[in-house]
Amino acid sequence: MDSTTVQHVRHPEILALGDAGSTPNSKTGAAVRNQAPVLVKSLLVAINGAVPAARYSGYSSCPLTTARAKMLLAEFDYPLRPAPSHPFIDSTKERGDMWLLKR
Ligand SMILES: Cc1cc2nc3c(=O)[nH]c(=O)nc-3n(C[C@H](O)[C@H](O)[C@H](O)COP(=O)(O)OP(=O)(O)OC[C@H]3O[C@@H](n4cnc5c(N)ncnc54)[C@H](O)[C@@H]3O)c2cc1C
Structure with missing residues (x-):
């Protein structure tokens, strides 16, 4: 996964967050709370074929x-x-x- 867009690096239509995601953040509910809006934005961008704008900081x-x-x-x-x-x-x-x- 891309650690900031939470998208798969070869298949951008695949996104993941939370404990089962492979981003190198500390696995917490607080992280999920911050990843979720980025994932939604990345998903919308993947659907529309544009470059992701939202970035997850690893919070x-x-x-x-x-x-x-x-x-x-x-x-x-x-x-x-x-x-x-x-x-x-x-x-x-x-x-x-x-x-x-x-x-
Ligand atoms: C003891 C403890 C204390 C914690 N304290 C904090 C804290 O204070 N603050 C904080 O931010 N984080 C805390 N965390 C971490 C936090 O709970 C997790 O990071 C967070 O719950 C991850 O959310 P998730 O949705 O990725 O996974 P989960 O919350 O684990 O949700 C995954 C869900 O998928 C379900 N599931 C699994 N397999 C299948 C299947 N085959 N089919 C269908 N469903 C399935 C599970 O039953 C579960 O409901 C704590 C964790 C633990 C264990």
Whole structure:
């Protein structure tokens, strides 16, 4: 699979996402959430015969429980750069509201 368009490299009409896809991202539901819109756009482009425009960054996230009611969210992309997705919340610091997200 192309790691950014989630298309098969020789058969662009074949697309895959999630744990059974062969892109080299960390396999999480968070990754599926980010792959899904790219897959839909790549599929529409494959049907219409154009070049894919949407790109999946490799985004994935892992909830890390740090205490009984605290958690932080490690969010990262393919090169393992931080990839925060919550504009008003610093999810890299342990927080009670992040714990509620996990619950
Ligand atoms: C313990 C645990 C904790 C996790 N915690 C997190 C988390 O906190 N955050 C996060 O983002 N991700 C988490 N993940 C990862 C996340 O659950 C997976 O990455 C995500 O569910 C993958 O989605 P999927 O749709 O690709 O596959 P799945 O969710 O595995 O769905 C595949 C489906 O296909 C069905 N199936 C299999 N074979 C067949 C068949 N032959 N015919 C028909 N149906 C079939 C299965 O029954 C299943 O329902 C966790 C995973 C585990 C195991």
